Every structure is written in C-alpha cells, then in structure tokens.
Amino acid sequence: TIRHFPAPEGPIFTFSSLPYPFRGTIKSRGMSRKRRRLVPETFGLKRQREQGLVESDPLRSESVSVRAAVSELVQLFPRSLFEDALPPIVLRSQVYSLVPDRTVADRQLKELQEQGEIRIIQLGFDLDAHGIIFTEDYRTRVCVLKACDGRPYAGAVQKFLALVLPACGDLSFQEDQMTQTFGFRDPEITHLVNAGVFNVRDAGSWWLAVPGAGRFIKYFVKGRQTVLGMVRKAKYRELLLSELLGRRTPATVRLGLTYHVHDLIGAQLVDCISTTSGTLLRLPET
Amino acid sequence: MLGFLSARQAGLEDPLYLRRAESTRRVLGLELNKDRDVERIHGSGVNTLDIEPVEGRYMLSGGSDGVIVLYDLENSSRQPYYTCKALCSIGRDHPDVHKYSVETVQWYPHDTGMFTSSSFDKTLKVWDTNTLQTADIYNFEETIYSHHMSPIATKHSLVAVGTRGPKVQLCDLKSGACSHILQGHRQEILAVSWSPRYDYILATASADSRVKLWDVRRASGCLITLDQHNGKKSQAAESANTAHNGKVNGLCFTSDGLHLLTVGTDNRMRLWNSSNGENTLVNYGKVYNDSRKGLKFTVSCGCSSEFVFIPYGSTIAVYTVYSGEQITMLKGHYKSVDCCVFQSNFQELYSGGRDCNILAWVPSLCEPVPDDDETTTKSHLNPAFEDAWSSSDEEG
Numbered sequence: 001t002i003r004h005f006p007a008p009e010g011p012i013f014t015f016s017s018l019p020y021p022f023r024g025t026i027k028s029r030g031m032s033r034k035r036r037r038l039v040p041e042t043f044g045l046k047r048q049r050e051q052g053l054v055e056s057d058p059l060r061s062e063s064v065s066v067r068a069a070v071s072e073l074v075q076l077f078p079r080s081l082f083e084d085a086l087p088p089i090v091l092r093s094q095v096y097s098l099v100p101d102r103t104v105a106d107r108q109l110k111e112l113q114e115q116g117e118i119r120i121i122q123l124g125f126d127l128d129a130h131g132i133i134f135t136e137d138y139r140t141r142v143c144v145l146k147a148c149d150g151r152p153y154a155g156a157v158q159k160f161l162a163l164v165l166p167a168c169g170d171l172s173f174q175e176d177q178m179t180q181t182f183g184f185r186d187p188e189i190t191h192l193v194n195a196g197v198f199n200v201r202d203a204g205s206w207w208l209a210v211p212g213a214g215r216f217i218k219y220f221v222k223g224r225q226t227v228l229g230m231v232r233k234a235k236y237r238e239l240l241l242s243e244l245l246g247r248r249t250p251a252t253v254r255l256g257l258t259y260h261v262h263d264l265i266g267a268q269l270v271d272c273i274s275t276t277s278g279t280l281l282r283l284p285e286t
Numbered sequence: 287m288l289g290f291l292s293a294r295q296a297g298l299e300d301p302l303y304l305r306r307a308e309s310t311r312r313v314l315g316l317e318l319n320k321d322r323d324v325e326r327i328h329g330s331g332v333n334t335l336d337i338e339p340v341e342g343r344y345m346l347s348g349g350s351d352g353v354i355v356l357y358d359l360e361n362s363s364r365q366p367y368y369t370c371k372a373l374c375s376i377g378r379d380h381p382d383v384h385k386y387s388v389e390t391v392q393w394y395p396h397d398t399g400m401f402t403s404s405s406f407d408k409t410l411k412v413w414d415t416n417t418l419q420t421a422d423i424y425n426f427e428e429t430i431y432s433h434h435m436s437p438i439a440t441k442h443s444l445v446a447v448g449t450r451g452p453k454v455q456l457c458d459l460k461s462g463a464c465s466h467i468l469q470g471h472r473q474e475i476l477a478v479s480w481s482p483r484y485d486y487i488l489a490t491a492s493a494d495s496r497v498k499l500w501d502v503r504r505a506s507g508c509l510i511t512l513d514q515h516n517g518k519k520s521q522a523a524e525s526a527n528t529a530h531n532g533k534v535n536g537l538c539f540t541s542d543g544l545h546l547l548t549v550g551t552d553n554r555m556r557l558w559n560s561s562n563g564e565n566t567l568v569n570y571g572k573v574y575n576d577s578r579k580g581l582k583f584t585v586s587c588g589c590s591s592e593f594v595f596i597p598y599g600s601t602i603a604v605y606t607v608y609s610g611e612q613i614t615m616l617k618g619h620y621k622s623v624d625c626c627v628f629q630s631n632f633q634e635l636y637s638g639g640r641d642c643n644i645l646a647w648v649p650s651l652c653e654p655v656p657d658d659d660e661t662t663t664k665s666h667l668n669p670a671f672e673d674a675w676s677s678s679d680e681e682g
Contacts, residue, residue, distance in 0.1 A: 103567070105569075
C-alpha cells in the first residue's frame with residue numbers, strides 16, 4: 001500500500017491571550033531543511049544533526065475536526081455588539097486557519113452542510129468568502145426577529161423556516177424550485193426578500209441571507225482592511241502575532257483582533273511563519 | 287530504505303515500490319546545488335523549457351528575444367561540479383530566427399531530430415536539429431500563445447496551436463498545412479495540451495475562463511466544458527460553466543492522463559477528472575498567478591504521490607497533486623519564474639525565469655554524518671598552522 005503524507009504538522013503556540021492553541025501556523029516555507037519533518041520516516045532524509053525538532057503536542061495527534069473548529073470560532077464572535085440580533089457568523093477562511101488541510105476542511109464542511117448542521121451564506125463582498133452559521137442559531141434568530149412580528153412577512157418567513165430550511169441545504173434558491181417544490185407564490189417570495197432572508201441574485205434566483213447582516217459585513221470589511229494595514233505599516237511589513245494582539249484595538253476593528261487574524265491567515269492574505277520569538281505575520285511579497 | 291531493499295529482494299514487495307519510494311524521497315529533497323549549473327546564454331527572460339522525452343538528456347529553451355538554445359544535461363565528466371553546456375543555439379544572427387519572443391518550444395515526441403517553436407511573431411517553425419534549419423514555417427494571423435504536439439500519437443502528427451483568436455488551429459506536419467479548426471472559445475487561447483493517454487483528446491484553456499476538452503476527430507464542438515461548480519447552480523454566481531473565475535493560464539495533465547490540473551488568474555489551481563470533467567475539489571490554497579500569458583508548470587512522474595511544480599512569483603511552489611498539501615517553495619530566482627520542467631530519470635527540476643537564468647534543482651544527497659564519538663582525536667589543522675616541532679606518533 002502506498003503511504004500518504006499526513007496533514008502538515010506545525011508547532012502549536014499556546015498563547016496567553018488566545019484561549020486555544022493556534023493551529024494554523026506553518027513552518028517557515030523557505031528553503032529550510034525543516035520541511036523534511038513533514039514526511040513520514042519512510043521518506044525521511046537522514047539529517048540527524050538537525051536542531052529544532054518538531055515539538056510533539058498531545059493535542060495535535062491527528063487533525064482537528066471542522067465542527068470543533070467552528071465551535072471554537074463561534075466563541076470569538078461578539079454577540080453583544082449586535083445586541084444578539086445576529087447569529088454568530090464564522091468565515092470559511094477562519095476554519096482554514098484552524099484546520100490546515102484545506103481539502104479535508106472543505107469536505108467536512110460539505111458533510112456538515114448536507115447533514116443540516118450548518119448553513120453556508122454567501123457574503124457579498126468576495127466570491128470566495130462564505131459565512132458559516134449553525135442552523136439552530138440561524139433558525140432561532142430569524143424566528144425571534146422576523147417570524148414573531150405582526151409584520152406582513154411573518155407568515156412567509158415561518159413557512160420558509162418550516163419547509164425550505166430543513167429540505168434544501170444550498171446557498172441559493174431558484175424560482176422554479178421555490179414555486180413548484182415548496183409551493184411559494186410570488187408575493188410570498190417578495191415578503192422573504194423584504195424580511196432580509198433572501199438576497200436577490202439575478203432574475204429568478206436568490207441567495208440565502210441573514211437579516212441584518214449588512215452591519216456585520218461593513219464592520220468586517222473595515223476591520224479586515226485595518227488589521228491588514230497594521231501589518232503593512234509595520235517595519236519590514238511583518239509583525240509578531242503577540243505584538244499585534246497586544247496593541248490597542250483600533251476603533252474600526254469592532255469584531256476583535258483575533259477574529260480578523262484568523263481570517264487573514266486562512267485567506268492567505270498574510271503568511272504565517274513560526275519563529276523562535278513566536279508566530280510572525282508577514283505580508284506576502286506577491 | 288534497507289527495509290525496501292530486502293523486501294524487494296525477498297519478493298515481498300513489487301519492485302516498482304522501491305523505485306517510487308526513492309523517487310519521492312529525492313523529489314522531497316530538491317534544492318539548489320552549488321555543483322550543478324546551466325550555462326547562461328540567454329540575454330533576456332527564458333519563457334519556455336522542454337526536455338526531450340526519449341533520453342531525457344537534451345533540453346531546449348526559448349527566450350524573450352527569440353533565441354533558442356539547446357543544452358546537454360548529462361554529466362559525462364567525472365567531476366561532481368558540472369555545468370550543463372549549451373550545444374548550439376539559434377541566435378539573433380540566424381537568418382530564420384524568430385522576430386519576437388518565443389513562447390513555446392517542444393521536441394518532436396518520438397526522436398530528437400526535430401523540434402517546433404512558436405512565437406509572438408505569428409509563426410510556428412519546425413526545425414531540423416542537426417542542421418539547425420527550418421524545415422517548415424506555418425504562418426498565422428494572430429500571435430501564438432502556445433502550441434503542443436501529442437506525446438503519444440502515432441496515427442497523426444497534429445500540432446495544436448493556441449493564438450490570440452478564439453479558434454484553436456490544428457496543423458498537420460505531414461501535409462504542411464492547417465488541417466482543421468476547433469471553434470468554441472470566445473477569447474484568446476492561452477494554453478493547449480494533448481492528453482498523454484489518448485491520441486485524440488486535446489484540452490484547451492482560454493482567457494474567457496473556460497477549459498474545453500476536445501476529441502479532434504469529432505466535427506461538432508467540444509466534448510466537455512469544465513465547470514468548477516460541477517453543475518450545481520447554487521454556488522455559481524456569474525461563473526456558471528467556467529473553470530476559473532478569471533483567465534485560465536495553464537494546463538497540465540498528470541502523467542497517467544487521468545487528471546488535469548488548471549491554473550487561473552483567480553489565484554486558484556484546480557484538479558479535474560479528465561474522463562468526466564468533474565472538479566475533484568482539492569483545495570491548494572492561494573496559488574498566486576498574475577501572468578498575462580500562459581504559465582508553464584509541470585507534474586512529477588514516477589513518484590508514489592505525484593507533485594506539481596508551479597511557478598509562484600519568484601519561487602516555485604511544490605504541492606502534492608491529490609491532497610493539495612504544499613510541500614515547499616523553492617527559492618532561488620531573482621525575478622519571476624516563467625517555466626519549469628521535470629526530468630523524471632534523475633528527479634531534477636529545471637526552471638527558467640525573467641532573470642535570464644535557468645536553475646537546476648537537484649535532489650540533495652545525504653551528507654556524511656559527522657562522527658560524534660571520539661574515534662578521531664587528531665585535530666584537523668591547516669598545514670600552515672602546524673608547527674614542525676610538535677611530537678606526533680608517526681615520527682619515530
């Protein structure tokens with residue numbers, strides 16, 4: 001049997017201000033000899049005199065599951081900022097920062113989506129940026145806000161939550177699907193759009209959306225630019241993670257520095273390099 | 287290692303298993319070596335490299351000034367230090383040299399007597415290697431981005447040419463004319479590649495974000511257009527039926543022809559099942575790509591898990607093909623890397639870039655481990671510092 005390489009192991013930097021080990025750190029991707037630690041001993045080149053062995057960590061014996069990663073990230077979401085009106089939204093890139101093997105992460109996210117545990121939402125600002133929400137959270141929030149009002153769309157929203165949400169796990173919905181399979185009429189679909197549950201995509205198809213997520217997206221985009229700017233303005237365009245997290249949170253970063261750092265690392269907008277003084281975030285040259 | 291050898295000897299394991307394991311080990315140890323060099327002839331960026339498939343000994347390179355150089359990669363001197371010599375070149379003083387930048391060179395797949403080169407001067411030239419004369423010239427109306435000849439075909443000798451126009455032209459070397467045209471793309475064709483498994487299957491990549499698989503015997507249109515969402519309209523924004531969210535720059539079949547790798551300017555690389563066009567959804571992360579013309583990358587051959595070597599800015603990124611893990615980035619070029627080729631007999635990688643250098647990446651051999659135990663008590667002094675009057679055991 002052919003052996004496969006395990007997911008790349010990286011040293012864990014347990015961080016005093018982070019409540020959990022930061023798994024997304026990779027070794028220096030330069031021409032270092034340390035990359036040979038990534039392969040099993042079958043293929044290991046004999047470099048016995050190398051210093052700097054891989055720190056064995058009991059928590060990192062096998063790859064962490066995506067569900068655990070999403071639960072951890074959900075803790076980072078600032079519920080109080082939105083007065084509990086929004087369910088906690090986690091981004092796909094943040095999951096990548098905790099689960100280094102992206103293919104496995106994608107596969108597990110797809111499984112969770114098919115089982116109905118999470119919903120994936122298209123956030124409008126980037127084709128790749130997908131938000132992940134636990135279905136339960138989504139249902140309770142939308143129910144509390146929209147379905148219990150005396151508003152005209154309450155009935156349509158309730159019907160949607162009962163019928164469509166459990167049945168169809170996709171990001172978007174087509175017109176024929178809504179009218180034929182689920183028996184929605186045009187005025188009801190308009191109510192859903194007015195309620196904020198649907199976003200118009202093009203004629204006859206809609207994205208699933210979180211009502212009131214506009215504020216979140218605004219804060220997120222601004223916060224992302226700010227944190228990236230902090231790294232960019234640093235000398236040599238690199239910043240130790242400890243220093244970045246130790247700085248005072250700028251006013252434009254409302255969602256928290258750790259939240260944004262996870263996203264930047266997972267989206268590969270910064271390179272994450274392990275050094276002897278800790279994790280270093282560096283802007284890529286390209 | 288010894289385990290592999292004894293298992294092979296006893297017949298417990300397939301002989302190929304040892305070979306694949308050792309090839310993989312060598313590929314994982316690729317690095318720049320001070321003992322291996324490629325002679326520097328080009329005065330401007332190296333756009334394309336090709337190693338002949340018969341022996342793996344001769345390499346062609348095409349440059350941005352139209353110069354084509356032929357190198358001998360074999361080390362027949364007994365020294366470890368070896369420079370790959372340029373045997374001959376088609377320089378600016380040659381009467382038939384390309385006027386503008388040479389974009390693709392390719393050896394004739396069956397022997398080294400002939401090679402083809404295509405260039406921005408809208409010509410595809412067929413050269414005789416021994417006399418270095420053009421045997422044939424094909425003229426086109428648009429600049430040529432890429433051409434490819436099937437590596438396995440024996441029933442036909444068609445060269446597929448991708449130009450700035452949306453039509454893929456197939457030139458027949460036997461008759462000396464363009465035999466037919468494949469229509470279907472809407473913008474320029476940036477890369478073409480024949481399948482290494484089937485004689486008549488061709489893949490083309492275009493700036494309109496589409497990759498199409500063709501059977502050239504079929505008159506009506508392409509076989510499959512690759513769709514990154516695998517037909518699920520729920521995920522597609524405006525990108526229905528496209529392979530990438532930007533221009534598709536590069537194509538490479540894996541060595542068994544069962545999978546196809548594509549890269550696009552949306553900084554993604556995708557792996558496709560070449561028989562049904564399905565996106566295998568392997569996630570390589572961000573594969574930075576801002577090349578406006580084709581990107582030439584390559585896949586290893588003969589290892590237990592194949593690797594893809596792709597130019598990434600001024601480095602070369604190495605990923606495992608089927609799991610998407612990034613192994614390393616090979617740093618060494620001063621400017622952006624344009625092309626790389628893999629020599630599968632010795633597991634060496636040659637890459638050319640805009641800094642006019644061709645670098646050879648060689649598997650690093652095991653250095654002798656310095657002995658830690660005290661068998662060597664003699665200190666290794668430079669003879670200049672040894673004093674002549676110290677007593678030693680040899681002197682009586």
